[in-house]
Amino acid sequence: MLLGPPASGKGTQAELIQNRFGIPTTSTGAILRRQAKEKTPLGLEAEKIISKGGLAPDNLVMQVVEAWLEAHPAAFLFDGFPRTIEQAKEFDQILQQRETPLDLAIALAVSVDTIRTRMSQRFVCPNCGKVVSMGKHVQSPQDPCPNCGGPLEKRSDDNNEALQRRLEAYWEKTVPLYKYYGNRLVEVEAGRDVEVVFADIERLIAG
Numbered sequence: 592m593l594l595g596p597p598a599s600g601k602g603t604q605a606e607l608i609q610n611r612f613g614i615p616t617t618s619t620g621a622i623l624r625r626q627a628k629e630k631t632p633l634g635l636e637a638e639k640i641i642s643k644g645g646l647a648p649d650n651l652v653m654q655v656v657e658a659w660l661e662a663h664p665a666a667f668l669f670d671g672f673p674r675t676i677e678q679a680k681e682f683d684q685i686l687q688q689r690e691t692p693l694d695l696a697i698a699l700a701v702s703v704d705t706i707r708t709r710m711s712q713r714f715v716c717p718n719c720g721k722v723v724s725m726g727k728h729v730q731s732p733q734d735p736c737p738n739c740g741g742p743l744e745k746r747s748d749d750n751n752e753a754l755q756r757r758l759e760a761y762w763e764k765t766v767p768l769y770k771y772y773g774n775r776l777v778e779v780e781a782g783r784d785v786e787v788v789f790a791d792i793e794r795l796i797a798g
């Protein structure tokens with residue numbers, strides 16, 4: 592699993608891992624955002640909370656995770672999950688039942704300044720869930736999604752107030768996980784170029 596604060600590059604690294612190792616990857620956030628778009632009861636409930644910068648409640652997240660594990664029983668990578676100790680403990684129990692123990696937790700470490708800069712350049716495709724950076728994947732917010740050609744928009748949770756709350760939630764709820772995972776967790780400095788960060792991750796996964 593991949594942990595890290597907002598805009599630490601989790602989505603990008605998850606995609607690289609999927610391409611290189613063929614491990615199916617998902618982000619509980621992306622699934623919930625898609626459900627919100629489709630206006631499912633689960634999605635609407637999550638949207639109300641997430642748009643204010645809060646974390647999706649544990650029961651919603653665990654529903655998404657269990658459904659995903661059913662569909663991908665062999666190998667899997669979660670990007671940005673778990674976010675709380677409760678989720679981590681529940682996840683360990685589920686994995687134990689499935690006899691698929693956690694191989695590795697990678698935490699991406701990045702400074703608050705980097706987070707703010709990256710966040711201001713970040714847009715999302717509501718159609719396929721692709722997250723793009725201005726000046727990198729596309730040159731202007733009017734450009735189409737490089738993945739599916741759909742229109743891009745600002746994520747509803749990418750504004751200063753919501754970011755502040757997400758950072759606080761990250762420090763308060765997610766950072767304690769680092770201790771919980773102990774030596775199952777490795778921290779990777781993620782303020783560097785995408786390729787350099789991925790080279791470190793590649794070495795860790797290849798073991």
Ligand SMILES: [Zn+2]
Pocket residue numbers: 716717718719720721736737738739740741
């Ligand atoms: Zn798209």
